[in-house]
Amino acid sequence: MHDIGKIGIPELVLVKPGKLTEEEFTIMQSHPYRGQQILQPVTFEQDIVDGVYCHHERLDGKGYPIGLSGKEIPLIARILAVADAFDAMTSNRPYRSSLPMEEAIAELKRGYDSQFDGAVVDAFLQVINKKEEIFSELGRKEKIVSVS
Numbered sequence: 001m002h003d004i005g006k007i008g009i010p011e012l013v014l015v016k017p018g019k020l021t022e023e024e025f026t027i028m029q030s031h032p033y034r035g036q037q038i039l040q041p042v043t044f045e046q047d048i049v050d051g052v053y054c055h056h057e058r059l060d061g062k063g064y065p066i067g068l069s070g071k072e073i074p075l076i077a078r079i080l081a082v083a084d085a086f087d088a089m090t091s092n093r094p095y096r097s098s099l100p101m102e103e104a105i106a107e108l109k110r111g112y113d114s115q116f117d118g119a120v121v122d123a124f125l126q127v128i129n130k131k132e133e134i135f136s137e138l139g140r141k142e143k144i145v146s147v148s
Helices: 004-008 022-028 031-039 046-054 075-089 101-110 118-147
Strands: none
Touching: 004 031, 031 046, 046 075, 075 101, 075 118, 101 118
């Protein structure tokens, strides 16, 4: 739902296989505002609307649409920023193939406390590690069961 504003972005911009022009990038950067405008009249917690609007802000103030920094960025937006970046990196896009999980994690770590809230990155990586442990344990159990 955080990208609901992309509904208002022309499809040619959304699926463009190459680099966006400056004008196209400006259009793409409007999706948080468009999302806020879509959700504002609906009965949502204001935190959700703020998260949609601010999920491209950066801890160092170099994000958009406002240029908020640090704790000025709502926590939900800082969480969405990490999840959105990870999803974008590990998904195929018209302009590039997905990155392996290890590279995406390395990219999150590179953005630690500059692009992304370090505490949110830490929590996200704990969840990823726990998920890997669970899948690993399930895999071992499945092999044991299938051998019997």
